[in-house]
Amino acid sequence: MNYILFSVSLFAIFTTTYACKGCLSLDEYNFGKVITKFKAVLVKFDIAYPYGDKHEVFTKFAEEVVSNKDFVLAEVGIKDYGERENEALAKEYGIKGKDDLPVVKLFLGSTTKNIHDFTATEFTVNNLRNFVRDNADMYIGLPGCLEEFDILASEFTTSPDKEKKLKEIEEIAEKHTEPEKSVIKTYLTFMKKIIESGMKFVTQEKSRLNKILKDGKLANKKKEELSQRLNILHSFRMNKDEL
DSSP: OHHHHHHHHHHHIIIIISOOTTEEEEOTTTHHHHHTTSSEEEEEEEESSOOSHHHHHHHHHHHHTTTOTTEEEEEEEEOSSTTOTTHHHHHHTTOOSGGGOSEEEEEESSOSSOEEEOOOSSOOHHHHHHHHHHHSSSOOOOTTOOHHHHHHHHHHHHOSOHHHHHHHHHHHHTTOOTTHHHHHHHHHHHHHHHHHHOTHHHHHHHHHHHHHHTOTTSOHHHHHHHHHHHHHHTTSOOOGGGO
């Protein structure tokens, strides 16, 4: 009886937690062919039959971006037994062994060489979104953001005359109504802070919000509010000489 229960549990792990809706399954034979077909591919190198919190987070993110034709999530299952499938592929990208897994890498453009490593301390959907958004030249909406004002925030960041650009954006903002107007107010507040303190405000505010969010005592509503403010900050992309 115990053997039967164990077998059923093992089957459940393989069939329910292994499935990653919207993910591509890559191996050493199709990896290069697939990676080069998309503008960006987020790849999770993991054990052959992944499960657990990190896998569920990756799956959730895959479902969110399934409609994006330029961007896709993929998995490489690595076996350290039998024929040791994809082990050589993992080593090619600096993954030494099972203890390193899972490893997430972002591949950009029609090449397997333009790579960014996901290094966030917390494996969350929000951090995956921000990681892709910060490194890929494409729009990926984050909770609490407005696409129109994400674009305007980017234009504001690169504008040589930020005060003039702010006035233009304020005129656009006037045409909007609630509930968008409440969100837009946050964008405008950040723009004014940048004019006052420079682009260092973005880095400092990100750091401040991240520290607050790590406090587990926050109410869910407050945590959601601060997370959305942090998401909006990611729209203000900085040039390397401004970091």
